[in-house]
Amino acid sequence: PEAVCADVVTSAATDLAAVLFTSGSTGAPKGVRYEHGMFDAQVRLIRETYGIEAGEIDLPMLPIFALFNPALGMTTIVPEIDPRRPATVDPRKIIQAINQENVTNSFGSPTLWRKIGDYCIAHQIALPSLRRVLSAGAPVPASLWASAPQWMPQGRLHSPYGATEALPVSTISSDQIAAGVGACVGRPVVGNEVKIIAIADGVIASLLDVRELPVGEIGEIIVSGPTVTKSYDDAPDATALAKIPAVNASTTADVGVWHRMGDCGYLDQEGRLRFCGRKAERVETARGTLHTEPCEQVFRVHPQVGRCALIGLGQRGQQEPAIVVETKITAPGMCLALAKELRALALAQPYTAAITRFYFHPKFPVDVRHNAKIHRLTLARWATTARGFDVAALPDRTG
Numbered sequence: 001p002e003a004v005c006a007d008v009v010t011s012a013a014t015d016l017a018a019v020l021f022t023s024g025s026t027g028a029p030k031g032v033r034y035e036h037g038m039f040d041a042q043v044r045l046i047r048e049t050y051g052i053e054a055g056e057i058d059l060p061m062l063p064i065f066a067l068f069n070p071a072l073g074m075t076t077i078v079p080e081i082d083p084r085r086p087a088t089v090d091p092r093k094i095i096q097a098i099n100q101e102n103v104t105n106s107f108g109s110p111t112l113w114r115k116i117g118d119y120c121i122a123h124q125i126a127l128p129s130l131r132r133v134l135s136a137g138a139p140v141p142a143s144l145w146a147s148a149p150q151w152m153p154q155g156r157l158h159s160p161y162g163a164t165e166a167l168p169v170s171t172i173s174s175d176q177i178a179a180g181v182g183a184c185v186g187r188p189v190v191g192n193e194v195k196i197i198a199i200a201d202g203v204i205a206s207l208l209d210v211r212e213l214p215v216g217e218i219g220e221i222i223v224s225g226p227t228v229t230k231s232y233d234d235a236p237d238a239t240a241l242a243k244i245p246a247v248n249a250s251t252t253a254d255v256g257v258w259h260r261m262g263d264c265g266y267l268d269q270e271g272r273l274r275f276c277g278r279k280a281e282r283v284e285t286a287r288g289t290l291h292t293e294p295c296e297q298v299f300r301v302h303p304q305v306g307r308c309a310l311i312g313l314g315q316r317g318q319q320e321p322a323i324v325v326e327t328k329i330t331a332p333g334m335c336l337a338l339a340k341e342l343r344a345l346a347l348a349q350p351y352t353a354a355i356t357r358f359y360f361h362p363k364f365p366v367d368v369r370h371n372a373k374i375h376r377l378t379l380a381r382w383a384t385t386a387r388g389f390d391v392a393a394l395p396d397r398t399g
Contacts, residue, residue, distance in 0.1 A: 013037030019233045020064075022164045025278070025373040031233035032164050041191070041226035042167065043071045049171055049189050050105075050132055050158065057101055057129075059094070061086065061108035062137075077101045084368060087111055091119035095127065102129040109137040109372040113157075114144050120151035130155040136162070138372035139183035139275060139293060141300060145174050161185035161275060165242065166228045166259045169194065170273045181294045181351070182218075182265060182274035192225035194273055195258070196266055199282075199289075204244045207258060215269060218276050218291060221261040228259045264291050281376045283312035283321045287354055290321050292376065298352045299323055299342055307364055311380040313357075322357040322388065324379050326364045332387075335360050339389035356392035359383050 011017070017039055019031040046052065046068065054073030060066045063083050066076045080093040086109065094116055097103065108116075113135050120127065130152045135144070140159045148157035156175065160168040172186030188194045196219040198211040213219040222244060231239040244258040264276045277292030284290075295310040307326040312319030323342065329335055339358040346352040361382070365375040 011036045013040070020164055023367045023373060025367045025375065027280075030235055030238055032229050033231050033233050034229060038227050038229060043068060045168060045189050045191065045227060047072055049160075049168065050134070052105065056104040056131070058105040058107075059097055059101070059103045061089070061094070061106065061112055065107050074105065077103055086368075087115075087366075089115065091116040095120065095125060098127050098130065103127075104129055104131045105134075106130065107134045107136075110135050110140045110144055111138070111366075111372045114141065117144060117147050117151050121147060125151065127152050128154050133157050134160055136160050137367075138374075139185075142297075145177050148174050159185065161273065163259075163261055166223050166225070166261065168192075168227070169223050169225075169261070172272075178268075178270070178272065180268065180274060182276040182291070183293050183297070184268075185265075185273050185275045187272055188223070188225075192223055192227075194221065194223050194267070196220070197222055199264065199279060201279075203240045204260070207244050207246055210244065213266070215267050218264055218266045220279060221263045221265045221273070221275075222258045223261060224256060224258045228257065230257050277310075278376075281310070283310055283319050284316045285312075285319050285321055285354065286317070290351070295321070295323070295352050295355070298345055298349050299325070302338075302342060302345060304329075304338060305342075307374065309364065309374045309376045309379050310355075311359075311376055311383055313380065313383060320357065321355045322359060322383060323355055324359040324361050324364075324383065326362070327360050328362060329360060330362075336389050336391075339391050343391040357388050357390045359386055359388045361386075 014035050014037060016033060017036045018034045020034055021029045021031050052072050056074045057077060058069050058074040059077045059079050061079050061081055069076045077097055079097060081089045089112060113133060132155050133152060135157060136159055156173050158171055158173045160171045162169040168189050169192055170186045170188045172184055176186060178184050196213045198213060199220045204210060242260050244260065246256050246258060262279050264279050264282060265274050267273055276294055281292050282289055290310060292310045296308050299305050299308045305325055309324045311322050311324055313322055314320055342358055343356060346355045365378045367373040
């Protein structure tokens with residue numbers, strides 16, 4: 001039979017290529033309008049930033065990332081994982097696929113890679129073919145950064161920072177980690193510009209209306225660059241909230257936009273970006289504003305704390321801060337003892353010294369996509385009727 005050839009469609013860089021949906025971790029998922037030029041820029045930035053070469057073999061634990069592989073020249077190995085419930089992954093099957101197929105590249109959330117890495121360490125297994133692992137969706141915990149060289153002796157762990165609306169924004173690798181307040185997410189990738197502005201909850205009509213903050217001060221993260229999307233699909237109100245025109249909104253010139261990441265953070269003295277948490281999840285007390293990541297990293301050092309979440313109880317501006325710990329401990333006496341130990345950690349840092357109330361939850365609500373983004377606002381609603389432990393009676397050592 002005669003072969004039938006499809007017509008090749010000529011597309012402009014500004015033509016719509018796809019609508020991709022956000023994870024909806026702090027609200028309803030939104031459709032993000034991607035243009036062909038944005039995808040082209042993403043492929044270029046990913047290839048150049050991570051040194052990806054044609055002929056490599058990828059095992060993507062977020063299925064949509066497999067779509068990049070034909071453009072990057074990588075072979076895709078489909079992992080044996082349920083994308084609806086990624087946390088149920090059997091690490092043995094992922095390890096078998098990596099070693100059997102000589103996988104060189106893989107993407108997965110910190111939750112998945114911590115589970116796989118822990119299994120490797122417990123059973124003295126190495127993954128020598130891996131050149132790089134990209135882990136994102138939530139801050140990579142210090143324990144994963146530390147353990148990665150043990151199970152990936154020939155490769156490096158990287159954590160790209162970004163969002164569906166702008167990816168990648170910045171990146172950091174295991175040999176660049178620097179201690180400090182918040183999660184270090186590296187320097188902006190080439191072509192991107194990042195600013196920190198005073199936090200605002202409403203529409204910002206123009207970049208002329210923002211107040212840029214100095215180095216070291218926590219504020220709202222905004223980014224401009226070739227992969228920054230311009231709008232949501234059929235959602236003008238959401239677009240107005242998330243985008244800032246590069247010049248006065250009354251101009252007719254197409255000069256691009258700045259995307260409001262919905263995150264808070266700051267730039268340090270070395271030009272590295274530090275993530276401090278989702279803007280919607282900040283806790284505003286009578287004493288000031290607390291951000292999730294700087295607080296939670298204080299408590300994650302406790303051996304009985306895998307995941308924890310800062311929440312705010314009450315009205316914004318007068319909220320009482322509290323910490324929820326994910327744990328199987330249920331006995332009241334054991335919970336109280338752990339709460340007292342956590343309170344002692346809180347008192348060691350001025351930033352957390354006002355936190356006296358602790359809750360314990362058997363299984364955190366998290367996003368389906370990464371099983372890593374904690375739904376803190378859901379936990380805050382849960383805490384209004386849950387039993388907490390207030391250990392304010394412990395002496396305050398900060399005075």
